[in-house]
Amino acid sequence: MKKYLVIGNPIDHSLSPLLHNFWIKENNIKAIYKRKKIDKENLEDIILQIKKNQIQGVNVTVPHKKNIIPFIDQLSPEAEATQSVNTIYLNENKVIGHNTDIAGFELSLKKTKYYAYDKKIFILGAGGVVPSIIFSLKKMNASSIIISNRTKHKALELQKLFKNLEIIDWGKIPEFDIIINATSIGLRKNDRIDLDFSKVGSNKLFYDVIYNPGETNFLKEGKKLGNQVENGKLMFVYQAYEAFRLWHKVKPNITKETLELIEND
Numbered sequence: 001m002k003k004y005l006v007i008g009n010p011i012d013h014s015l016s017p018l019l020h021n022f023w024i025k026e027n028n029i030k031a032i033y034k035r036k037k038i039d040k041e042n043l044e045d046i047i048l049q050i051k052k053n054q055i056q057g058v059n060v061t062v063p064h065k066k067n068i069i070p071f072i073d074q075l076s077p078e079a080e081a082t083q084s085v086n087t088i089y090l091n092e093n094k095v096i097g098h099n100t101d102i103a104g105f106e107l108s109l110k111k112t113k114y115y116a117y118d119k120k121i122f123i124l125g126a127g128g129v130v131p132s133i134i135f136s137l138k139k140m141n142a143s144s145i146i147i148s149n150r151t152k153h154k155a156l157e158l159q160k161l162f163k164n165l166e167i168i169d170w171g172k173i174p175e176f177d178i179i180i181n182a183t184s185i186g187l188r189k190n191d192r193i194d195l196d197f198s199k200v201g202s203n204k205l206f207y208d209v210i211y212n213p214g215e216t217n218f219l220k221e222g223k224k225l226g227n228q229v230e231n232g233k234l235m236f237v238y239q240a241y242e243a244f245r246l247w248h249k250v251k252p253n254i255t256k257e258t259l260e261l262i263e264n265d
């Protein structure tokens with residue numbers, strides 16, 4: 001029986017086991033996928049277990065996507081560029097660290113039919129998920145990327161990883177085609193971003209990386225102003241899809257039933 005894990009801290013909220021075990025069963029694969037709460041001190045031990053083939057694959061979530069890097073033998077170009085690893089596996093005795101959040105974001109945006117090509121993007125936040133979103137947007141040839149974060153120096157840090165990012169003060173809203181909420185504001189139903197969107201206009205895309213709740217106040221406001229809205233559900237599903245494809249060499253189905261699995265509003 002092959003063994004897969006999602007590791008992080010906290011980890012109880014993770015819906016990855018639900019999704020992966022559903023696909024494992026659907027594809028008649030002899031495997032089990034579990035969640036495990038892991039502190040920083042135990043990351044090396046997990047990697048040793050992968051090396052010994054006791055664990056065949058690991059997904060990494062908050063707060064370890066960067067912490068795990070020193071223990072990994074080889075990073076994919078995507079993981080290297082973003083300094084963020086969310087999917088690990090063994091290949092020819094080497095532990096490989098990859099980042100499927102990038103493909104997850106790209107595929108989710110393609111599904112909205114709101115392409116990033118030549119678009120002005122405004123990102124709120126500068127936390128762990130943002131390098132993956134920037135990498136993805138650059139790959140899709142967005143025309144410009146503007147970042148605003150409450151703690152400005154964290155946004156400025158991103159300029160070390162990526163060229164041509166514009167950083168603006170928290171509170172300012174520039175002209176944009178797509179706005180992405182990549183902060184954690186919205187995880188609680190009553191959370192509200194302290195920005196005034198009333199003058200942004202309509203026919204833009206409001207994208208929230210949060211998928212639970214399915215409609216944050218940010219998305220509610222975007223919709224009320226006449227904009228297209230999208231939550232992070234498809235991003236989550238597609239990052240899992242890419243990890244599954246890598247590990248099992250099978251493309252899992254994404255159907256209404258799959259999406260309902262992770263709807264717990």
Ligand code: NDP
Binds near residue numbers: 125151209233236
């Ligand atoms: P981090 O903890 O690394 O970053 C949190 C971000 O939120 C920081 O930019 C922080 O700003 C900002 N923030 C938090 N509270 C406030 C506040 N009160 N006012 C202003 N800014 C605030 O988280 P991640 O980057 O890992 O994740 C961000 C979100 O993305 C989470 O909601 C997570 O659930 C979601 N996510 C979704 C994924 C998907 O597949 N759909 C994948 C990964 C993440 P500051 O620096 O000032 O603290």
